[in-house]
Amino acid sequence: xxxxxxxxxxxxxxxxxxxxxxxxxxxxxxxxxxxxxxxxxxxxxxxxxxxxxxxxxxxxxxxxxxxxxxxxxxxxxxxxxxxxxxxxxxxxxxxxxxxxxxxxxxxxxxxxxxxxxxxxxxxxxxxxxxxxxxxxxxxxxxxxxxxxxxxxxxxxxxxxxxxxxxxxxxxxxxxxxxxxxxxxxxxxxxxxxxxxxxxxxxxxxxxxxxxxxxxxxxxxxxxxxxxxxxxxxxxxxxxxxxxxxxxxxxxxxxxxxxxxxxxxxxxxxxxxx
DNA sequence: ATTTTCTCCTGCATGC
DNA sequence: TGCATGCAGGAGAAAA
Numbered sequence: 001x002x003x004x005x006x007x008x009x010x011x012x013x014x015x016x017x018x019x020x021x022x023x024x025x026x027x028x029x030x031x032x033x034x035x036x037x038x039x040x041x042x043x044x045x046x047x048x049x050x051x052x053x054x055x056x057x058x059x060x061x062x063x064x065x066x067x068x069x070x071x072x073x074x075x076x077x078x079x080x081x082x083x084x085x086x087x088x089x090x091x092x093x094x095x096x097x098x099x100x101x102x103x104x105x106x107x108x109x110x111x112x113x114x115x116x117x118x119x120x121x122x123x124x125x126x127x128x129x130x131x132x133x134x135x136x137x138x139x140x141x142x143x144x145x146x147x148x149x150x151x152x153x154x155x156x157x158x159x160x161x162x163x164x165x166x167x168x169x170x171x172x173x174x175x176x177x178x179x180x181x182x183x184x185x186x187x188x189x190x191x192x193x194x195x196x197x198x199x200x201x202x203x204x205x206x207x208x209x210x211x212x213x214x215x216x217x218x219x220x221x222x223x224x225x226x227x228x229x230x231x232x233x234x235x236x237x238x239x240x241x242x243x244x245x246x247x248x249x250x251x252x253x254x255x256x257x258x259x260x261x262x263x264x265x266x267x268x269x270x271x272x273x
Numbered sequence: 274a275t276t277t278t279c280t281c282c283t284g285c286a287t288g289c
Numbered sequence: 290t291g292c293a294t295g296c297a298g299g300a301g302a303a304a305a
Contacts, residue, residue, distance in 0.1 A: 001298060035281065076298050110282045112299060156276070172299070
């Protein structure tokens with residue numbers, strides 16, 4: 001499930017592919033909708049455009065061209081990958097043919113992803129981007145004080161709070177469990193009851209876990225792959241995620257699991273309070 | 274305003 | 290072997 005580290009890994013891969021600013025010679029759109037309708041002028045707007053950069057905001061990828069920004073979200077099973085000229089996959093919804101002969105596919109079996117266009121400069125007004133919270137890797141804004149202030153009087157579980165993209169972006173189900181484990185905070189604790197010290201620690205370890213995961217190329221669970229097709233390695237570093245019933249790596253007690261906010265959640269009762 | 278529930282979709286694991 | 294069932298989940302949208 002692509003969360004911030006996976007999306008950032010894909011961003012770096014795409015940026016590498018696009019570093020010489022290839023032109024998009026052809027856009028081959030296979031369907032008119034994924035999760036939402038794809039704009040009618042999608043292919044026309046991108047065709048003939050040069051890729052000038054690849055950015056990330058939250059879990060969204062922004063492929064920049066002079067006249068249009070291609071916005072994409074990987075949802076649950078989405079991926080951008082370099083594919084062979086002839087080959088097609090039934091879950092490839094869009095192909096971008098580049099002037100260097102390469103072909104990029106947006107593949108998404110479960111179709112929870114997004115493809116859209118943004119007018120250059122219109123990023124902050126886009127409906128999917130305008131209500132997003134702070135970037136967790138931005139040290140200037142994401143710290144314990146921010147988390148503390150944002151969580152006052154909130155009754156929702158700390159994990160649900162941490163996954164709320166309007167507060168802080170990029171933290172999904174895997175990294176929320178991992179960060180809370182490192183912070184020593186039980187996922188079900190009411191956000192508003194977190195102490196300042198816990199918020200300090202949570203901000204610190206959230207950044208830590210995301211940065212470590214980026215360095216490892218992300219976590220490959222089921223479908224996720226890097227743009228070059230490689231798997232990430234961070235799934236091997238998970239301390240609690242998907243480890244229900246197995247011994248806690250710190251104290252040896254069984255890792256517990258429950259559904260919280262509709263998502264499977266993992267924690268250690270003795271290491272987290 | 275905040276919180277909860279529903280929904281989208283397909284692949285895979287499970288059980289009979 | 291095959292079918293039905295349930296589960297996984299990012300996040301918007303609607304409901305409470």
